[in-house]
Amino acid sequence: MADSWSSSGWDVHLDWDPETGRQGLADALRKAIREGRLTPGTAVPSTRALAKDLGIARGTVTRVYSDLTVEGFLRTTQGAPTRVAANEAPALPDQQRTAPWVPDVRWDLFPGRPDLSSFPRAAWVSATRRVMQDAPASVFDYSDTRGSLVLRDALSRYLARSRGVQADPARIVVTGGFGQSLFLLARVLYSRGVRELAFEDPSLPEFRQGAAGAGMSTVGVPVDERGVRVSEIDSPALVVTPAHQYPLGVTLAPERRTELVRWATKTGGLVIEDDYDGEFRFDRQPIGALQALAPERVVYAGTASKTLAPAMRIGWLVLPRALVAPMRAELHSLGWRPPTLDHLVLAEMLNSGAYDRHVRQRRLAYRRRRDRVLAALPAGITPVGISAGLHLLLRFPPGFRSEREVVAQALRASIAVDPLGRYWISPGVHPQGIVLGYATPAEHAFGPAVEALTNLLR
Ligand SMILES: Cc1ncc(COP(=O)(O)O)c(C=O)c1O
Helix, strand or coil: CEEECCCCCCCCEEECCHHHHHHHHHHHHHHHHHCCCCCCCCECCCHHHHHHHHCCCHHHHHHHHHHHHHHCCEECCCCCCCEECHHHCCCCCCCCCCCCCCCCCCEECCCCCCCHHHCCHHHHHHHHHHHHHHCCHHHHCCCCCCCCHHHHHHHHHHHHHHHCCCCCHHHEEEECCHHHHHHHHHHHHHHCCCCEEEEEECCCHHHHHHHHHCCCEEEEEEEECCEECHHHCCCCEEEECCCCCCCCCCCCCHHHHHHHHHHHHHHCCEEEEECCCCCCECCCCCCCCHHHHCCCCEEEEEECCCCCCHHHCCEEEECCHHHHHHHHHHHHHCCCCCCHHHHHHHHHHHHHCHHHHHHHHHHHHHHHHHHHHHHHCCCCCEEECCCECCEEEEECCCCCCCHHHHHHHHHHCCEECEEHHHHCCCCCCCCCEEEEECCCCCHHHHHHHHHHHHHHHC
16 A cells, blocks of 8 residues: 555655555665655654554554664654654765756866856845735736736836846746747747748857757857857848857947847848846946847847856746737647746845845956956967856967867866857867856855866966
Protein backbone atom coordinates (compact mmCIF):
# COMPACT_ATOMS: atom_id res chain seq x y z
CA MET A 1 0.00 0.00 0.00
CA ALA A 2 1.27 3.45 -0.78
CA ASP A 3 0.25 5.73 2.03
CA SER A 4 0.96 9.19 3.26
CA TRP A 5 0.90 10.36 6.84
CA SER A 6 -1.33 13.31 7.20
CA SER A 7 -1.30 13.82 10.94
CA SER A 8 2.38 14.82 11.18
CA GLY A 9 2.17 18.01 9.18
CA TRP A 10 4.44 16.36 6.57
CA ASP A 11 2.90 14.74 3.59
CA VAL A 12 5.28 11.88 2.85
CA HIS A 13 4.75 9.14 0.38
CA LEU A 14 5.54 5.80 2.05
CA ASP A 15 5.85 2.63 -0.05
CA TRP A 16 4.45 0.20 2.47
CA ASP A 17 2.43 -2.92 1.90
CA PRO A 18 0.58 -3.99 5.09
CA GLU A 19 1.29 -7.60 4.11
CA THR A 20 4.98 -6.97 4.75
CA GLY A 21 4.30 -6.08 8.37
CA ARG A 22 6.81 -4.51 10.71
CA GLN A 23 9.83 -5.36 8.58
CA GLY A 24 8.20 -3.82 5.50
CA LEU A 25 7.38 -0.62 7.40
CA ALA A 26 10.98 -0.31 8.60
CA ASP A 27 12.21 -0.82 5.02
CA ALA A 28 9.80 1.80 3.70
CA LEU A 29 11.05 4.34 6.23
CA ARG A 30 14.73 3.55 5.53
CA LYS A 31 14.03 4.01 1.82
CA ALA A 32 12.29 7.36 2.37
CA ILE A 33 15.28 8.57 4.40
CA ARG A 34 17.90 7.27 1.93
CA GLU A 35 16.11 8.82 -1.02
CA GLY A 36 15.89 12.17 0.74
CA ARG A 37 12.12 12.28 0.92
CA LEU A 38 12.60 12.53 4.69
CA THR A 39 15.47 14.95 5.24
CA PRO A 40 17.73 15.18 8.31
CA GLY A 41 16.04 16.93 11.19
CA THR A 42 12.51 16.17 9.98
CA ALA A 43 10.23 15.20 12.86
CA VAL A 44 8.51 11.91 12.10
CA PRO A 45 4.90 11.49 13.26
CA SER A 46 4.26 10.32 16.80
CA THR A 47 3.86 6.55 17.17
CA ARG A 48 0.21 7.12 18.01
CA ALA A 49 -0.43 9.26 14.91
CA LEU A 50 1.37 6.94 12.49
CA ALA A 51 -0.33 3.86 13.91
CA LYS A 52 -3.69 5.58 13.45
CA ASP A 53 -2.81 6.71 9.92
CA LEU A 54 -1.72 3.23 8.85
CA GLY A 55 -4.34 1.33 10.81
CA ILE A 56 -1.85 -0.80 12.76
CA ALA A 57 -0.97 -1.38 16.40
CA ARG A 58 0.95 1.42 18.07
CA GLY A 59 3.40 -1.16 19.48
CA THR A 60 4.44 -2.07 15.91
CA VAL A 61 5.37 1.52 15.12
CA THR A 62 7.19 1.88 18.45
CA ARG A 63 9.32 -1.17 17.66
CA VAL A 64 10.07 0.09 14.12
CA TYR A 65 11.16 3.51 15.47
CA SER A 66 13.30 1.83 18.08
CA ASP A 67 15.00 -0.40 15.44
CA LEU A 68 15.68 2.59 13.19
CA THR A 69 17.08 4.58 16.10
CA VAL A 70 19.52 1.78 16.90
CA GLU A 71 20.51 1.67 13.22
CA GLY A 72 21.15 5.43 13.25
CA PHE A 73 18.33 6.46 10.88
CA LEU A 74 16.30 8.18 13.61
CA ARG A 75 17.22 10.19 16.68
CA THR A 76 15.13 10.25 19.83
CA THR A 77 15.46 12.86 22.55
CA GLN A 78 13.58 12.76 25.83
CA GLY A 79 10.46 14.92 25.63
CA ALA A 80 10.97 15.88 21.96
CA PRO A 81 9.64 14.40 18.74
CA THR A 82 11.61 11.64 17.06
CA ARG A 83 13.58 13.05 14.13
CA VAL A 84 15.50 11.85 11.10
CA ALA A 85 19.16 11.68 12.20
CA ALA A 86 21.67 14.01 10.56
CA ASN A 87 24.36 11.38 10.08
CA GLU A 88 22.08 9.33 7.87
CA ALA A 89 21.70 12.19 5.45
CA PRO A 90 21.42 10.63 2.02
CA ALA A 91 23.91 11.95 -0.49
CA LEU A 92 21.86 14.61 -2.22
CA PRO A 93 22.76 15.40 -5.79
CA ASP A 94 25.15 18.35 -5.89
CA GLN A 95 23.35 21.64 -5.95
CA GLN A 96 23.88 22.86 -9.48
CA ARG A 97 26.55 25.49 -9.03
CA THR A 98 25.95 27.56 -12.09
CA ALA A 99 24.40 27.74 -15.54
CA PRO A 100 24.88 24.25 -17.02
CA TRP A 101 26.84 25.49 -20.04
CA VAL A 102 29.42 27.27 -17.92
CA PRO A 103 32.44 25.12 -17.00
CA ASP A 104 32.66 24.34 -13.30
CA VAL A 105 35.67 26.52 -12.48
CA ARG A 106 37.03 28.64 -9.66
CA TRP A 107 36.95 31.99 -11.49
CA ASP A 108 33.69 32.44 -13.35
CA LEU A 109 34.19 35.18 -15.94
CA PHE A 110 31.78 33.65 -18.43
CA PRO A 111 29.45 36.38 -19.71
CA GLY A 112 25.70 36.54 -19.31
CA ARG A 113 24.94 36.68 -15.59
CA PRO A 114 24.97 39.35 -12.87
CA ASP A 115 26.57 38.89 -9.44
CA LEU A 116 24.14 36.35 -8.03
CA SER A 117 25.22 37.11 -4.48
CA SER A 118 23.91 40.66 -4.93
CA PHE A 119 20.29 39.60 -5.38
CA PRO A 120 18.23 42.05 -3.27
CA ARG A 121 16.92 39.38 -0.93
CA ALA A 122 15.74 41.74 1.82
CA ALA A 123 13.85 43.95 -0.65
CA TRP A 124 12.30 40.88 -2.27
CA VAL A 125 11.19 39.52 1.10
CA SER A 126 9.68 42.89 2.17
CA ALA A 127 7.89 43.23 -1.15
CA THR A 128 6.56 39.67 -0.82
CA ARG A 129 5.30 40.43 2.67
CA ARG A 130 3.53 43.58 1.51
CA VAL A 131 1.95 41.75 -1.41
CA MET A 132 0.75 38.91 0.81
CA GLN A 133 -0.69 41.35 3.35
CA ASP A 134 -2.60 43.42 0.84
CA ALA A 135 -3.53 41.16 -2.07
CA PRO A 136 -7.18 40.19 -2.52
CA ALA A 137 -7.99 36.48 -2.88
CA SER A 138 -8.54 36.96 -6.62
CA VAL A 139 -4.76 37.17 -7.23
CA PHE A 140 -4.54 33.43 -6.59
CA ASP A 141 -6.74 32.76 -9.60
CA TYR A 142 -5.64 32.05 -13.21
CA SER A 143 -4.73 35.32 -14.82
CA ASP A 144 -4.51 37.08 -18.19
CA THR A 145 -1.95 35.40 -20.48
CA ARG A 146 -0.24 38.79 -20.82
CA GLY A 147 0.69 38.70 -17.13
CA SER A 148 -0.63 40.51 -14.10
CA LEU A 149 -2.10 43.91 -14.95
CA VAL A 150 -0.48 45.27 -11.79
CA LEU A 151 2.95 44.36 -13.18
CA ARG A 152 2.11 45.58 -16.69
CA ASP A 153 1.06 48.91 -15.19
CA ALA A 154 4.24 49.15 -13.16
CA LEU A 155 6.37 48.17 -16.19
CA SER A 156 4.59 50.69 -18.36
CA ARG A 157 5.63 53.52 -16.03
CA TYR A 158 9.10 52.13 -15.42
CA LEU A 159 9.90 51.59 -19.12
CA ALA A 160 8.57 55.02 -20.04
CA ARG A 161 10.66 56.82 -17.44
CA SER A 162 13.84 54.74 -17.63
CA ARG A 163 14.02 53.82 -21.32
CA GLY A 164 11.58 56.16 -23.05
CA VAL A 165 9.46 53.23 -24.25
CA GLN A 166 5.89 53.92 -25.38
CA ALA A 167 4.40 51.20 -23.26
CA ASP A 168 0.63 51.13 -22.88
CA PRO A 169 -0.03 48.19 -20.45
CA ALA A 170 -2.44 46.66 -22.99
CA ARG A 171 0.45 45.97 -25.37
CA ILE A 172 2.83 44.62 -22.72
CA VAL A 173 3.21 40.86 -22.39
CA VAL A 174 5.21 39.47 -19.48
CA THR A 175 7.09 36.32 -20.47
CA GLY A 176 9.55 33.86 -19.00
CA GLY A 177 12.59 35.88 -20.16
CA PHE A 178 14.01 37.06 -23.46
CA GLY A 179 14.71 33.54 -24.73
CA GLN A 180 11.04 32.71 -24.41
CA SER A 181 9.99 36.11 -25.75
CA LEU A 182 11.95 35.49 -28.92
CA PHE A 183 10.64 31.96 -29.36
CA LEU A 184 7.06 33.21 -28.96
CA LEU A 185 7.62 36.05 -31.41
CA ALA A 186 9.13 33.66 -33.93
CA ARG A 187 6.06 31.43 -33.65
CA VAL A 188 3.69 34.37 -34.00
CA LEU A 189 5.56 35.67 -37.05
CA TYR A 190 5.69 32.21 -38.56
CA SER A 191 1.93 31.88 -38.20
CA ARG A 192 1.67 35.16 -40.12
CA GLY A 193 3.75 33.90 -43.01
CA VAL A 194 7.23 35.14 -42.01
CA ARG A 195 9.82 32.44 -42.71
CA GLU A 196 13.14 34.21 -42.13
CA LEU A 197 14.57 36.08 -39.18
CA ALA A 198 17.79 38.09 -39.40
CA PHE A 199 20.26 38.34 -36.52
CA GLU A 200 23.27 40.52 -35.99
CA ASP A 201 26.52 38.85 -37.03
CA PRO A 202 27.99 38.18 -34.47
CA SER A 203 25.22 37.37 -31.98
CA LEU A 204 24.34 34.79 -29.37
CA PRO A 205 23.86 31.41 -31.13
CA GLU A 206 21.38 30.09 -28.54
CA PHE A 207 18.74 32.63 -29.59
CA ARG A 208 19.20 31.79 -33.27
CA GLN A 209 18.69 28.14 -32.38
CA GLY A 210 15.50 29.06 -30.51
CA ALA A 211 14.14 30.88 -33.56
CA ALA A 212 15.08 27.93 -35.77
CA GLY A 213 13.17 25.71 -33.35
CA ALA A 214 10.09 27.81 -34.08
CA GLY A 215 10.51 27.06 -37.79
CA MET A 216 12.46 30.15 -38.90
CA SER A 217 15.43 30.25 -41.23
CA THR A 218 18.04 32.50 -39.68
CA VAL A 219 20.51 34.71 -41.50
CA GLY A 220 23.19 37.15 -40.36
CA VAL A 221 23.59 40.88 -40.96
CA PRO A 222 27.14 42.16 -40.35
CA VAL A 223 27.89 44.52 -37.47
CA ASP A 224 30.67 47.11 -37.61
CA GLU A 225 31.78 49.77 -35.15
CA ARG A 226 28.56 51.74 -35.84
CA GLY A 227 26.30 48.77 -35.15
CA VAL A 228 24.29 46.61 -37.52
CA ARG A 229 24.69 47.46 -41.22
CA VAL A 230 21.11 48.35 -41.98
CA SER A 231 21.66 48.61 -45.74
CA GLU A 232 22.42 44.87 -45.79
CA ILE A 233 19.12 43.71 -44.23
CA ASP A 234 17.25 41.50 -46.64
CA SER A 235 14.73 39.79 -44.35
CA PRO A 236 11.24 40.66 -43.12
CA ALA A 237 12.37 40.89 -39.49
CA LEU A 238 15.57 41.56 -37.55
CA VAL A 239 16.69 40.95 -33.96
CA VAL A 240 19.00 43.72 -32.82
CA THR A 241 20.77 44.92 -29.63
CA PRO A 242 20.93 48.69 -30.32
CA ALA A 243 21.87 49.98 -26.86
CA HIS A 244 24.81 47.61 -26.44
CA GLN A 245 25.53 45.14 -29.20
CA TYR A 246 26.04 41.64 -27.92
CA PRO A 247 28.85 40.55 -27.99
CA LEU A 248 30.81 43.38 -29.66
CA GLY A 249 29.66 46.02 -27.17
CA VAL A 250 29.17 48.85 -29.69
CA THR A 251 26.09 51.05 -29.75
CA LEU A 252 23.91 51.63 -32.80
CA ALA A 253 25.00 54.99 -34.24
CA PRO A 254 22.31 57.73 -34.50
CA GLU A 255 22.21 57.67 -38.31
CA ARG A 256 21.86 53.87 -38.27
CA ARG A 257 18.97 54.14 -35.81
CA THR A 258 17.19 56.51 -38.18
CA GLU A 259 18.03 54.29 -41.13
CA LEU A 260 16.71 51.19 -39.33
CA VAL A 261 13.42 52.83 -38.46
CA ARG A 262 13.11 54.08 -42.04
CA TRP A 263 13.79 50.56 -43.34
CA ALA A 264 11.06 49.11 -41.08
CA THR A 265 8.51 51.77 -41.96
CA LYS A 266 9.19 51.61 -45.67
CA THR A 267 9.32 47.84 -46.09
CA GLY A 268 6.82 46.87 -43.36
CA GLY A 269 9.70 45.03 -41.68
CA LEU A 270 9.75 44.27 -37.98
CA VAL A 271 12.56 45.16 -35.59
CA ILE A 272 12.92 43.13 -32.39
CA GLU A 273 14.86 45.32 -29.97
CA ASP A 274 16.67 43.19 -27.38
CA ASP A 275 17.35 45.68 -24.57
CA TYR A 276 18.95 43.05 -22.34
CA ASP A 277 21.24 45.39 -20.37
CA GLY A 278 19.88 48.86 -21.19
CA GLU A 279 19.87 49.82 -17.49
CA PHE A 280 23.64 49.56 -17.29
CA ARG A 281 25.21 52.47 -19.10
CA PHE A 282 28.10 53.84 -17.05
CA ASP A 283 29.52 56.90 -18.74
CA ARG A 284 26.36 58.83 -19.60
CA GLN A 285 22.58 58.69 -19.68
CA PRO A 286 21.64 55.63 -21.71
CA ILE A 287 20.34 56.30 -25.17
CA GLY A 288 16.54 55.81 -25.26
CA ALA A 289 14.90 52.73 -26.70
CA LEU A 290 14.51 52.52 -30.47
CA GLN A 291 10.90 51.45 -29.95
CA ALA A 292 9.81 55.02 -29.14
CA LEU A 293 10.66 56.03 -32.73
CA ALA A 294 8.27 53.51 -34.32
CA PRO A 295 6.11 51.62 -31.78
CA GLU A 296 4.15 49.87 -34.53
CA ARG A 297 7.28 48.56 -36.24
CA VAL A 298 9.54 47.83 -33.25
CA VAL A 299 8.99 45.19 -30.58
CA TYR A 300 10.71 46.21 -27.37
CA ALA A 301 12.05 43.25 -25.33
CA GLY A 302 13.44 43.51 -21.81
CA THR A 303 14.42 41.09 -19.07
CA ALA A 304 15.01 40.90 -15.32
CA SER A 305 17.89 38.46 -15.87
CA LYS A 306 20.66 41.08 -15.65
CA THR A 307 19.11 43.53 -13.19
CA LEU A 308 17.88 40.92 -10.69
CA ALA A 309 18.76 37.32 -11.61
CA PRO A 310 18.33 34.84 -14.46
CA ALA A 311 16.41 32.57 -12.08
CA MET A 312 13.58 35.13 -12.06
CA ARG A 313 12.56 33.95 -15.53
CA ILE A 314 10.76 37.22 -16.13
CA GLY A 315 11.00 39.22 -19.31
CA TRP A 316 8.65 41.61 -21.08
CA LEU A 317 7.58 42.52 -24.56
CA VAL A 318 6.04 45.79 -25.68
CA LEU A 319 4.28 44.84 -28.87
CA PRO A 320 2.96 46.71 -31.87
CA ARG A 321 -0.82 46.72 -31.50
CA ALA A 322 -1.30 44.33 -34.42
CA LEU A 323 0.71 41.62 -32.65
CA VAL A 324 -1.08 41.71 -29.27
CA ALA A 325 -4.01 39.44 -30.20
CA PRO A 326 -1.86 36.91 -32.12
CA MET A 327 0.55 36.76 -29.16
CA ARG A 328 -2.31 36.16 -26.75
CA ALA A 329 -3.60 33.40 -29.01
CA GLU A 330 -0.13 31.85 -29.16
CA LEU A 331 0.24 31.91 -25.37
CA HIS A 332 -3.22 30.44 -25.02
CA SER A 333 -2.42 27.62 -27.44
CA LEU A 334 0.65 26.75 -25.37
CA GLY A 335 -1.46 26.53 -22.22
CA TRP A 336 0.54 29.35 -20.63
CA ARG A 337 -0.70 31.04 -17.49
CA PRO A 338 1.65 33.47 -15.81
CA PRO A 339 3.04 33.10 -12.27
CA THR A 340 1.06 36.00 -10.82
CA LEU A 341 2.64 36.05 -7.37
CA ASP A 342 6.15 36.71 -8.71
CA HIS A 343 4.66 39.36 -10.98
CA LEU A 344 3.07 41.12 -8.03
CA VAL A 345 6.30 41.10 -6.03
CA LEU A 346 8.25 42.54 -8.95
CA ALA A 347 5.53 45.18 -9.43
CA GLU A 348 5.79 46.08 -5.75
CA MET A 349 9.57 46.52 -6.12
CA LEU A 350 9.10 48.69 -9.20
CA ASN A 351 6.44 50.85 -7.57
CA SER A 352 8.24 51.29 -4.25
CA GLY A 353 11.53 52.35 -5.84
CA ALA A 354 13.36 49.27 -4.48
CA TYR A 355 14.08 48.05 -8.03
CA ASP A 356 15.59 51.40 -9.07
CA ARG A 357 17.69 51.53 -5.91
CA HIS A 358 19.04 48.06 -6.64
CA VAL A 359 19.79 48.93 -10.28
CA ARG A 360 21.60 52.14 -9.24
CA GLN A 361 23.69 50.27 -6.70
CA ARG A 362 24.55 47.54 -9.23
CA ARG A 363 25.39 50.13 -11.88
CA LEU A 364 27.98 51.63 -9.58
CA ALA A 365 29.40 48.22 -8.66
CA TYR A 366 29.68 46.99 -12.26
CA ARG A 367 31.17 50.25 -13.40
CA ARG A 368 33.94 49.86 -10.79
CA ARG A 369 34.52 46.30 -11.92
CA ARG A 370 34.77 47.30 -15.54
CA ASP A 371 37.30 50.01 -14.65
CA ARG A 372 39.35 47.52 -12.63
CA VAL A 373 39.48 45.06 -15.53
CA LEU A 374 40.50 47.81 -17.96
CA ALA A 375 43.23 49.03 -15.62
CA ALA A 376 44.61 45.51 -15.18
CA LEU A 377 44.74 44.47 -18.85
CA PRO A 378 48.21 43.69 -20.22
CA ALA A 379 49.47 45.85 -23.09
CA GLY A 380 48.30 44.73 -26.51
CA ILE A 381 44.93 43.35 -25.40
CA THR A 382 42.26 45.71 -26.75
CA PRO A 383 38.98 46.17 -24.93
CA VAL A 384 36.14 46.76 -27.38
CA GLY A 385 32.82 48.45 -26.73
CA ILE A 386 31.16 51.28 -24.87
CA SER A 387 31.21 51.69 -21.10
CA ALA A 388 28.12 49.66 -20.34
CA GLY A 389 26.69 46.31 -19.38
CA LEU A 390 28.09 43.23 -17.75
CA HIS A 391 30.52 42.10 -20.43
CA LEU A 392 33.59 43.20 -22.30
CA LEU A 393 35.11 41.96 -25.53
CA LEU A 394 38.87 41.56 -25.39
CA ARG A 395 40.56 41.50 -28.79
CA PHE A 396 43.95 39.90 -29.24
CA PRO A 397 46.79 41.56 -31.14
CA PRO A 398 48.02 39.96 -34.38
CA GLY A 399 50.32 37.03 -33.66
CA PHE A 400 48.83 36.45 -30.22
CA ARG A 401 47.73 32.97 -29.16
CA SER A 402 44.49 31.84 -30.82
CA GLU A 403 41.26 32.29 -28.84
CA ARG A 404 40.90 28.53 -28.75
CA GLU A 405 44.32 28.24 -27.06
CA VAL A 406 43.49 31.02 -24.62
CA VAL A 407 40.18 29.43 -23.64
CA ALA A 408 41.89 26.05 -23.13
CA GLN A 409 44.64 27.67 -21.02
CA ALA A 410 41.98 29.53 -19.07
CA LEU A 411 40.22 26.29 -18.27
CA ARG A 412 43.49 24.77 -17.05
CA ALA A 413 43.82 27.81 -14.77
CA SER A 414 40.19 27.27 -13.65
CA ILE A 415 38.89 30.40 -15.38
CA ALA A 416 35.76 30.41 -17.56
CA VAL A 417 35.61 32.85 -20.49
CA ASP A 418 33.72 32.69 -23.76
CA PRO A 419 35.47 32.53 -27.16
CA LEU A 420 34.26 35.17 -29.63
CA GLY A 421 34.43 32.55 -32.39
CA ARG A 422 31.19 30.85 -31.43
CA TYR A 423 29.16 34.01 -32.07
CA TRP A 424 29.87 34.47 -35.77
CA ILE A 425 27.29 33.48 -38.34
CA SER A 426 29.29 33.95 -41.55
CA PRO A 427 32.09 31.50 -42.20
CA GLY A 428 35.63 32.74 -42.73
CA VAL A 429 38.33 34.50 -40.82
CA HIS A 430 37.22 36.76 -37.97
CA PRO A 431 39.02 38.82 -35.35
CA GLN A 432 40.14 36.73 -32.40
CA GLY A 433 39.09 37.50 -28.87
CA ILE A 434 37.24 36.46 -25.77
CA VAL A 435 34.02 37.70 -24.26
CA LEU A 436 34.44 38.38 -20.58
CA GLY A 437 31.64 38.63 -18.03
CA TYR A 438 32.92 40.76 -15.17
CA ALA A 439 29.69 40.83 -13.18
CA THR A 440 29.38 37.21 -12.10
CA PRO A 441 32.05 36.64 -9.40
CA ALA A 442 30.94 37.56 -5.90
CA GLU A 443 32.65 40.72 -4.63
CA HIS A 444 35.34 38.87 -2.66
CA ALA A 445 36.24 36.70 -5.67
CA PHE A 446 36.40 39.48 -8.24
CA GLY A 447 39.94 40.74 -7.52
CA PRO A 448 41.54 37.27 -7.58
CA ALA A 449 39.55 36.40 -10.72
CA VAL A 450 40.89 39.47 -12.56
CA GLU A 451 44.41 38.69 -11.39
CA ALA A 452 44.10 35.11 -12.66
CA LEU A 453 42.87 36.44 -16.00
CA THR A 454 45.60 39.02 -16.44
CA ASN A 455 48.24 36.43 -15.60
CA LEU A 456 46.78 34.31 -18.35
CA LEU A 457 46.77 37.10 -20.92
CA ARG A 458 50.32 38.27 -20.24
C1 LIG B 1 22.01 39.30 -25.83
C2 LIG B 1 21.14 38.82 -24.71
N1 LIG B 1 19.85 39.10 -24.72
C3 LIG B 1 19.02 38.69 -23.74
C4 LIG B 1 19.48 37.96 -22.69
C5 LIG B 1 18.53 37.57 -21.59
O1 LIG B 1 17.94 36.35 -21.77
P1 LIG B 1 16.86 35.84 -20.74
O2 LIG B 1 15.93 36.95 -20.43
O3 LIG B 1 16.18 34.71 -21.46
O4 LIG B 1 17.59 35.36 -19.51
C6 LIG B 1 20.81 37.60 -22.65
C7 LIG B 1 21.32 36.76 -21.55
O5 LIG B 1 22.42 36.25 -21.56
C8 LIG B 1 21.67 38.06 -23.68
O6 LIG B 1 22.98 37.79 -23.66
